[in-house]
Amino acid sequence: MPPQRKLSDLNIERAIGWLQDGVAARQVAQRLAVAPSVIIRLKQRFQATGRVQERQRSGRPRVTTQREDRFIQRQAMQQRMATANNIRQRLQATTNTVVSGQTIRNRLHNFGLSEEQP
Incomplete structure (x- = not known):
């Protein structure tokens, strides 16, 4: 099974905490069973903005709920x-x-x- 590409809010908080404690991004990725690129992008976003929320995406809104x-x-x-x-x-x-x-x-x-x- 390939690694997941998204993290739950709880795992995002865990990842940021571990990164701030000095744990390497690859180790955090292994702990959370995600691709290292997910953690690296999360770290970059946190360092650049101080937030971890994903930004709004462009595109047509869904017609149905x-x-x-x-x-x-x-x-x-x-x-x-x-x-x-x-x-x-x-x-x-x-x-x-x-x-x-x-x-x-x-x-x-x-x-x-x-x-x-x-």
Whole structure:
């Protein structure tokens, strides 16, 4: 299994503490089972800004919330033969969120599901 690329808030605090105590970045990475580059970037960010929060990312905001994503997943699991457009219509009727059929297909793909063809 490859090393993880992100750290939890608790592990970030641990890593910064160890780095301030003089532990080498590679040793911190081994202790937390992450790639050394993760710790090195964390150290650089902390030294440059004095903070460890990740900065805002650019890009288009998501159309659906996590709750709506779970709704889409639940609908697909309950009615295995439902098409993306059927699920889209149910989502719109239930939450008043307008999305495209392609968005539904993308969410199903993210869940490891696929649209069934009737």
